[in-house]
Amino acid sequence: MIRLLLAVLGLAGLLLLSLPWVTISSDTEALIVGDKTALPSLTEGTGLDVLVALSHPQVSLRNKAAKSIANQLAQDPLVSSAIFSTPAPSEEFDSWIWENRLHLAPPGQADLESQQMAQRLIEAKEYFSDAASVIFGDRFLLDPTGSYWRIIQRFDSPRGAFPVANGVWQSQDNTAAILHISLAERPFDARELNEWSQKLRDLAAQENVTAHLLGVRVIAAQTTQFNTLASARASTIATVLLILWLVWSLRSLAVVVHVFIPLALGVVSAISVVNLVFGSVHIVALAFGGVLLGLALDYPIHVMAHEGNRRRRAHRLILLGAATTGISFLAMVGSQVPALMQAGLFILVGLCVAALASVVMPVPPQARLRGITLSSFGFYLPAKAWIETGLIVVGIATVILFNRQPPITLFEPPQHIRTELAELNEKLALPSSTYAINVQGETLEALLQNETKLARVLEQAIAEGDLQSYQSLSQWLSPPQRLNTSAAEFTANAERALKQAGMAPAFAEQQSVAFERALQAPGLRPTDLARFSELQGLARRLSNSGLLWQEQIELVLPKNTSEPQFAITTPGAELVDLLAPIRETMTDLRSRVASWLFAGLICGMGLLAAGLGSGRDALRIFRTCCAVLGGCACIIIVVYGAFSIFHIVAMALVVGIGVDYDLILNGMKDDRESTASAKSVFICAGSTLIAFLIMSLSEVQILHQIGMTVFIGLILMLFLTLAQPRRNEHQ
């Protein structure tokens, strides 16, 4: 008892020592091999944006709330900026637009003729009865070509922008005021973000409006919080039930504590080693660490079930089983995916340490097992080998014929968040996150020409109801045109135009000076995209590689439409699936996990054959394991439609558990005291079924998938392990 107490205290000390320098990481880049640019980022660009819809039927009330909340958020250290409408252009940008007007909205030849210019001047003078003339009137008069007027018109009615009421953005359905928040660049901290979100919701409640938040970081934080709470709930329930089960089976709380020590040592060692080797422990490696729960808890139970020589034999089988499973998982290192490499090392270290601890630790004297002798459920299954082979074939055929692409979200937001997002998306009519159109051109001019052609297709789609709106550069920037008018010709035409409009011809001199200056302006250059914050939205869509200009045109699809119903045949333009890179990543991840785990399984079986000194026995176990995998594959594809990496890892766990049970049940059955082995397997199977059944009921997809797969696999494994090919063996 004293030894046990010392072991517990030592373990607690080890935990306390190791915790401060362990770093838990949830970096998505650790799940990718190669180019990581296609993944959404939590730390830069749109990853820092948050849209807030403040709902209230009364426009004035929600607008007042939006302004008040924006002012308060401006003081928040987590917020870089909070705005409720397009801010006034800076002096510099305002001047840039004016100076570059002939490039941004070039005049046609007719716009440079005196008749057309006179018409523009008359309109410009009339415009002085408009209050806004104090802002633009003088420039409309100075530019009789109409270029500046066209730019202002485009700014006045931007496509796809939020409508504005009394200086505040409104949702498309006119039920909410909109705030745009840019979060400060800080490391992602789910708890900090959730507290900030709650503070924002409270602020909104004080203003009598309801806040709905939309942003990558906010969703990630909410999902993390939900998953953490749900995982903690599932773990607590599973632990309580597990302890009750073990207390009943082992008849002593002290023995139950003893059973948990190897598992705890395994987890602490695994975390320490992975942290030492990789510098941090990825959350996926920790999730896969659940594998330890299914296996490491069993080792001390198997040890205490046997005595004398049988215990030494059990030690050997436990170490062999741990090494077989550990080697199988270690093969994931070959995948070169950092998080999976960590998971492989985590499981190997955890299992080996737990197995060693179980073997080395003295068995408590009061250890006595209560339970049913599992072998009494043994039954005769004729042609077992053929049935197992059949299951393998059916499993392979099902995977080849029916397996679909894996789900693209590793940590999918829970249902209530997805529902809120769908409602918000409808309210705001945001661009599709699935489809966009990439347009390219060797020069900016070529890009704009291609976009102008594409615009005809898109306008047609809008007219036919296949598209709600789109945003592209060509909506406010026209393809450059060569101006064939000299300064002298312009002056002469301007003078004539002023006369025709009944205005002062002397003003032509000022117009000419302004015209000549505008001719010298360089137009839009790649550096301008970074220079002006007003072009930030454009800069996100537009890129220049030096050889090629490319814009990603955002599409707002009609309600209840998931993909564009129109064809894109314009040169230089192609419809792109924005989720394709993520889908490819997940498919790649899945095939890497599957292939390396299978390679590991073969290595593990080689080790098993060497350890047992019998290739035939190892092959028999291998066949049974593959049959279980085949059966699991069929059920998973019927239920879920596709394998996720968590299904695959859980199946590998089933194999590990199956190897252990087979080794203990069949490796000890020629002994007269084999009922003790069968009892220990019964207790272990019971504890594993309880833990993974609780996990399978969780709303967290990872836990659910692992729990359900292990539960199904374990039932199949027990069925096939208890089935005996010869009639006299099952008694």
Next chain:
Amino acid sequence: MQAEPISVDGLVAYEEIIAHPAFGTAVRNGGVFELTQNNSLLRRQTTPKAEEMTIGEEHITIRRDGKEITRAIPARMSAFFTVLQAAVFNQGISQLPPLPHRIRSTSQGWVTRISLQGNGGGSIVFSGCGDILQAIDLEMAGNQSRQIRFLAQ
């Protein structure tokens, strides 16, 4: 000094005279200023065309022919709108932000000028008689001016 335009029933009538070197004759607009419930200045123009403009802190909202347009006030014009909003209702010229100015007496009353930086060398000229603010004149580069005369109605 407190100087305010004449207000009748909370309304200040005005005439705006816009001179520009391109024009042969000045453009004239007329209407009333009104202070809204949320303390925004509302310019309700009646001639030559009916329109309403609400001046907010950073935006102006214009309603004309059944359409509403909200525009951000560019930096080069923000001083003018700030001054207009402060001077027309209740705040008085003396409550404007401290800007270098000098009051000059004329035969009809007084005149004071505030030079605006970053506005192409423009300035705002206030003129009045006693405690009555009679006009605000925005003088801009290139011989343009925009005078708002407050009327006794």
